[in-house]
Amino acid sequence: MPPGGVGIVTVRLDSKKTRGKNITKTVTVFSNDPENPEYTLSIKGSILEILETRPLTLKLQGLAGNGLSGSFSFSAGSPLDVEILEVKGLGTALTVGEITEISEGREWELQISARPNKRPALMKEKLVFSVRTSDGVERSLEFIVALDHRDRIVLQPKQNVKFLDKDTRKLLENGQPIEKSILVTGGDNTVEFEVIGVRLDERIADAFDTRIQVVSPGKSYRVWITLSQYQSKPTVLGKMTIETTDTVKKEISVWVMGQFRQPVRKTSP
Secondary structure (H helix, E strand, O other): OOOOOOOOOOOOOOOOOOOEEEEEEEEEEEOOOOOOOEEEEEEEEEEOOOEEEEOOOEEEEEEOOOOEEEEEEEEEOOOOOEEEEEEEEOOOOEEEEEEEEEEOOOEEEEEEEEOOOOOOEEEEEEEEEEEEEOOOOEEEEEEEEEEEEEOOEEEEOOOOEEEOHHHHHHHHHHOOOEEEEEEEEEOOOOOOOOEEEEEEOOOOOOOEEEEEEEEEOOOEEEEEEEEOOOOOOOEEEEEEEEEEOOOOOOEEEEEEEEEOOOOOOOOOO
């Protein structure tokens, strides 16, 4: 480009990977200009969806071992009217049910279902729409459907309880007990249970204390794990078992671990 000339920078945005009404992207342009070797462009705009979903995330949820089903709304997201030619699931787990046109060319209601899964699992399937828009173009649109086959009783967080060194060193600093908790809920609104006890195995029974908090009777409980004293071992590890009144899921066990950095022993010369 000659001195004083005008150049054009072309930016392409993959609309399949970027969605939203208000989008801002930053682009850095590099040149061999010694005074201004680089400068930044801020690009703002909107991407209009051919079809928008409500809710935004398509998710079917229920207990493992049961079939899942749900209803979702789709609407035209641009001035173009839409004719839905076909809807199908790419995987074997998803079944497309009845589609009802609420407003011609603009709004639809779709029933979908998923076959049972014996074990708790979070799976994803693709839902593909073949459509024709009012400009005469046929398009293929893909949506991800999450299939959440839930356990009868769910722990949040799911992972084991860890009191890491960064946590336990606070005991040495101020002596204040450290608490962590696990929320225990039913995997479905039909599940009713009570948390009636918590057991710690002998490896951690002297290190931790527990208590049960009722969040919502019959539906939700919080189990608190408290560490009050710094331990003389570098690592304390054992199982905590939560006891419930559920006839199927009577006990749920998680690991509880604590790290305790020990002072370095000085050896005499």
